[in-house]
Amino acid sequence: xxxxxxxxxxxxxxxxSAESRWEEFELAWHPGMNVISSLMEIARNPITRDGKPTSPxxxxxxxxxxxxxxxxxxxNGRARMACSALIDNLEQPVRLEPMSKFPVVRDLxxxxxxxxxxxKAVKAWIPIxxxxxxxxxxRISPADQEVAYPLSNCISCCCCMEAxxxxxxxxxxxxxxxxxxxxxxxxxxxxxxxxxxxxxALMGDGGIQECGYAQNCVEVCPKEIPLTQSISDVSGQVxxxxxxxxxxx
Amino acid sequence: MATNPKIIVIGGGLAGLSAVIKIxxxxxxxxxxxxxxxxxxxxVCAQGGINAAKNLKGEGDxxxxxxxxxxxxxxxxxxxxxVKAMCEAAPGVIDLLDRMGVPFNRTPEGLLDFRxxxxxxxxxxxxxxxxxxxxxLYALDEQVRRYESEGKVxxxxxxxxxxxxxxxxxxxxxICAMDLRSLEVRTFPADAIIVATGGIGxxxxxxxxxxxxxxxxQSALYxxxxxxxxxxFIQVHPTCIPGEDKLRLMSxxxxxxxxxxxxxxxxxxxxxxxxxxxxxxxxFLEEWYPKYGNLVPRDxxxxxxxxxxYEYNLGIDGKPMVYLDLTHIDRKILDRxxxxxxxxxxxxxxxxxxxxPMKIFPGMHYTMGGLWVDYNQATNIPGIYAxxxxxxxxxxxxxxxxxxxxxxxxxxxxxxxxxxxxxxxQKAAPSNGYFDAERKRQQENNAMLMKSEGTENPFKLWRELxxxxxKHCTVIRYNKGLQEADGEICKLLERFQHINLSDKxxxxxxxxxxxxxxxxMLQISRVVAQGAALRDESRGxxxxxxxPDRDDKNFLKTTKAYFAPDADEPKFEFEPVDVSLIPxxxxxxxxxx
Numbered sequence: 138x139x140x141x142x143x144x145x146x147x148x149x150x151x152x153x154s155a156e157s158r159w160e161e162f163e164l165a166w167h168p169g170m171n172v173i174s175s176l177m178e179i180a181r182n183p184i185t186r187d188g189k190p191t192s193p194x195x196x197x198x199x200x201x202x203x204x205x206x207x208x209x210x211x212x213n214g215r216a217r218m219a220c221s222a223l224i225d226n227l228e229q230p231v232r233l234e235p236m237s238k239f240p241v242v243r244d245l246x247x248x249x250x251x252x253x254x255x256x257k258a259v260k261a262w263i264p265i266x267x268x269x270x271x272x273x274x275x276r277i278s279p280a281d282q283e284v285a286y287p288l289s290n291c292i293s294c295c296c297c298m299e300a301x302x303x304x305x306x307x308x309x310x311x312x313x314x315x316x317x318x319x320x321x322x323x324x325x326x327x328x329x330x331x332x333x334x335x336x337x338a339l340m341g342d343g344g345i346q347e348c349g350y351a352q353n354c355v356e357v358c359p360k361e362i363p364l365t366q367s368i369s370d371v372s373g374q375v376x377x378x379x380x381x382x383x384x385x386x
Numbered sequence: 387m388a389t390n391p392k393i394i395v396i397g398g399g400l401a402g403l404s405a406v407i408k409i410x411x412x413x414x415x416x417x418x419x420x421x422x423x424x425x426x427x428x429x430v431c432a433q434g435g436i437n438a439a440k441n442l443k444g445e446g447d448x449x450x451x452x453x454x455x456x457x458x459x460x461x462x463x464x465x466x467x468x469v470k471a472m473c474e475a476a477p478g479v480i481d482l483l484d485r486m487g488v489p490f491n492r493t494p495e496g497l498l499d500f501r502x503x504x505x506x507x508x509x510x511x512x513x514x515x516x517x518x519x520x521x522x523l524y525a526l527d528e529q530v531r532r533y534e535s536e537g538k539v540x541x542x543x544x545x546x547x548x549x550x551x552x553x554x555x556x557x558x559x560x561i562c563a564m565d566l567r568s569l570e571v572r573t574f575p576a577d578a579i580i581v582a583t584g585g586i587g588x589x590x591x592x593x594x595x596x597x598x599x600x601x602x603x604q605s606a607l608y609x610x611x612x613x614x615x616x617x618x619f620i621q622v623h624p625t626c627i628p629g630e631d632k633l634r635l636m637s638x639x640x641x642x643x644x645x646x647x648x649x650x651x652x653x654x655x656x657x658x659x660x661x662x663x664x665x666x667x668x669x670f671l672e673e674w675y676p677k678y679g680n681l682v683p684r685d686x687x688x689x690x691x692x693x694x695x696y697e698y699n700l701g702i703d704g705k706p707m708v709y710l711d712l713t714h715i716d717r718k719i720l721d722r723x724x725x726x727x728x729x730x731x732x733x734x735x736x737x738x739x740x741x742x743p744m745k746i747f748p749g750m751h752y753t754m755g756g757l758w759v760d761y762n763q764a765t766n767i768p769g770i771y772a773x774x775x776x777x778x779x780x781x782x783x784x785x786x787x788x789x790x791x792x793x794x795x796x797x798x799x800x801x802x803x804x805x806x807x808x809x810x811x812q813k814a815a816p817s818n819g820y821f822d823a824e825r826k827r828q829q830e831n832n833a834m835l836m837k838s839e840g841t842e843n844p845f846k847l848w849r850e851l852x853x854x855x856x857k858h859c860t861v862i863r864y865n866k867g868l869q870e871a872d873g874e875i876c877k878l879l880e881r882f883q884h885i886n887l888s889d890k891x892x893x894x895x896x897x898x899x900x901x902x903x904x905x906x907m908l909q910i911s912r913v914v915a916q917g918a919a920l921r922d923e924s925r926g927x928x929x930x931x932x933x934p935d936r937d938d939k940n941f942l943k944t945t946k947a948y949f950a951p952d953a954d955e956p957k958f959e960f961e962p963v964d965v966s967l968i969p970x971x972x973x974x975x976x977x978x979x
Contacts, residue, residue: 152893167630171734174631180896181845183888192889193845195896197422199596201632202730204520205426220631221733242567243894250543253423257535262528263487268407268799274484276496286489286515289524290726293425325487 141166144230149244161186172219196245206292210245216299236299249295255315259338263328275326288321290360297354309343313354317367336378391809394576396547398424401774402582403526404798410533412806419542421598425527428596432519433637435511436791438476447508449473459505460782461926465964468761472796486525490514502642503787505683511788516726547603551824558769559815562824567894571828573821577809580771580801585753589911591852593750594635605906612765613758614947615778618917623751624687633749637727638787641680646711649700659743682975685784685927688748709743754781763801771805773797783926840884844901863930868919879908913947913956
């Protein structure tokens with residue numbers, strides 16, 4: 138073993154129904170190491186700190202540039218992307234766990250399909266007429282583009298949902314990511330066509346009123362999306378629609 | 387004959403999703419297969435932009451000029467008819483993306499803004515901050531989600547394509563795929579399939595590509611009879627951030643916005659780069675290529691950096707790195723136009739590129755070669771179509787920046803309707819016995835890997851392959867080295883027979899999944915190495931010091947590799963290139979063309 142080493146404690150779980158257990162690994166230190174490069178090294182030499190052969194760790198990863206949203210996990214207890222977690226900036230032993238609010242698939246990989254279902258429920262798309270040539274889109278001022286662009290940077294990593302105290306089985310809360318997408322699409326000149334339906338989907342149980350304003354979402358978001366602004370903006374829209382509906386009855 | 391054909395699309399990046407949208411719009415039914423949730427596909431990594439000659443800057447740009455730049459940039463190896471069609475379609479593609487809500491950067495009047503990219507003198511690149519690929523992919527992903535909620539698209543995410551199912555006439559009738567969680571192997575019938583599985587970066591170990599870009603699907607198709615064309619053309623991007631786990635791209639847009647590449651004039655200069663006066667810096671690209679400056683095409687910039695580092699020994703601190711400098715540009719402009727990519731550098735290196743010049747070096751980036759297709763995106767096997775980076779059609783010997791997003795979307799828009807039309811005129815399959823046979827064959831492959839009791843770790847074999855391919859098959863190629871590489875790949879294939887999976891469980895077992903990919907990587911690596919050995923000339927990204935000039939007499943040809951199952955190796959033939967529109971001329975960037 139090289140002079141300087143890195144200590145990792147990894148929570149492992151063989152299948153969705155299996156019991157979890159911890160394994161420890163000690164790796165030789167290299168400059169520029171991150172959590173993913175450490176997991177790759179374990180795959181090349183799957184032996185625990187006490188010398189027992191084990192299996193490579195299962196985890197989700199793809200771009201390794203914090204833009205695909207795959208490799209979210211709990212690192213020293215905090216939901217974040219593993220590819221941008223530089224070992225030199227982490228306290229050791231580095232604790233790796235799967236996110237706790239989503240069903241574990243195996244080891245550090247979890248099933249986050251709930252977010253994609255939520256995006257369907259809030260109709261997070263622009264209802265275009267078709268893909269044939271219909272000329273250019275609506276004019277959009279640079280100021281409006283500068284509001285939309287950060288919202289459109291959401292990588293669906295689900296860190297905001299993991300960190301949210303209200304996001305759990307009990308409330309069925311839809312979570313900040315999907316709400317922020319409602320803000321994005323409602324603000325678009327063509328997207329606003331579905332505004333009523335989107336807001337209706339956010340009313341009732343599990344809707345936007347479940348938010349407890351803990352503000353954890355905005356703190357953990359790796360893309361620094363103004364999630365709390367989105368929630369208050371969309372809350373206002375929901376409120377106005379609900380009141381309007383009342384008077385229309 | 388099916389009126390509402392079932393089409394299988396493999397891969398959910400820009401090309402795959404473009405095809406899906408067209409098929410759903412035409413009344414077809416889609417099964418969409420992807421290793422990762424489609425929103426996490428590699429297309430999200432594209433940063434700088436997408437080209438279209440909309441001529442909104444009063445420069446007199448035209449689709450013909452875009453076409454000429456693309457063919458010239460590709461060193462005349464691309465068939466010209468489809469490239470011209472792509473460039474003509476480009477302004478319409480941008481309009482469509484605009485209508486889908488892509489947050490493109492805007493001019494004060496609210497119109498689309500355009501920037502300059504490598505290999506052109508025009509502002510032709512539309513962009514959304516520095517995350518254009520992500521924004522484009524999301525726009526298509528959202529449209530597909532809409533079709534999914536209408537029941538026209540069924541997604542199979544966390545599934546991997548293993549092989550095509552071919553009937554006795556060698557017509558494709560469906561696919562065999564594996565659930566990456568349960569490891570269940572299943573066959574799926576379809577009237578046609580479209581492959582959109584991206585590049586093959588993983589054969590080089592570390593590259594700018596995503597983890598899923600193994601080329602495994604293309605290799606499986608090649609081993610089942612598809613031609614693989616121009617495999618030797620691999621783009622090395624001049625500006626990457628070296629890393630432990632991958633090479634991270636520093637977009638060409640950094641140079642498009644005024645970034646300058648330089649090294650200290652004195653070898654081993656240890657001063658802080660900001661304190662080195664201009665007179666002691668060597669802006670070698672600007673000196674060697676005064677017309678294009680820092681925006682020469684990628685292959686030219688890459689070789690220049692290699693020359694400065696390895697021939698002049700002027701790498702920073704004696705290491706293989708040069709400076710890419712943005713510090714002379716106003717912070718506000720950098721934040722508005724390049725924030726996304728600057729964040730990457732900050733996050734993964736720890737320095738702020740607004741204050742300190744970035745340290746960069748070339749890295750494997752793009753696969754110009756790929757599955758051979760005709761002008762309808764059809765491979766040589768009836769019923770199999772291909773689109774996007776996994777096919778070879780649009781970039782010739784070198785791809786221009788911001789043409790990849792365009793070729794992916796355009797290729798998908800051609801492939802989708804072509805597959806539908808094919809399916810509507812296709813007779814029904816004779817029998818389904820081929821499905822069972824293929825499923826059993828693939829299940830046996832898995833069982834063999836699980837049983838194998840050797841000593842070789844697949845992840846270590848992969849690292850060896852990557853080092854070998856990077857050394858011999860990237861920027862500078864010698865026949866001796868290429869032959870050596872091929873010999874070493876054969877040894878790795880032999881060692882693969884003695885693999886040992888340290889995981890033998892039947893659930894989300896990454897070792898068995900990766901080992902299957904590794905075998906296919908080894909097979910396609912031979913196509914790259916041998917194809918490069920056969921081409922005794924220098925053209926675009928393919929550079930041999932022993933044959934430094936382009937040789938149109940002997941090599942103005944498409945390389946077509948096919949797999950000879952009995953010999954277990956690639957065989958090659960050559961096909962003339964369509965140069966019907968622009969006669970080939972020498973490619974030079976030290977003066978305007």
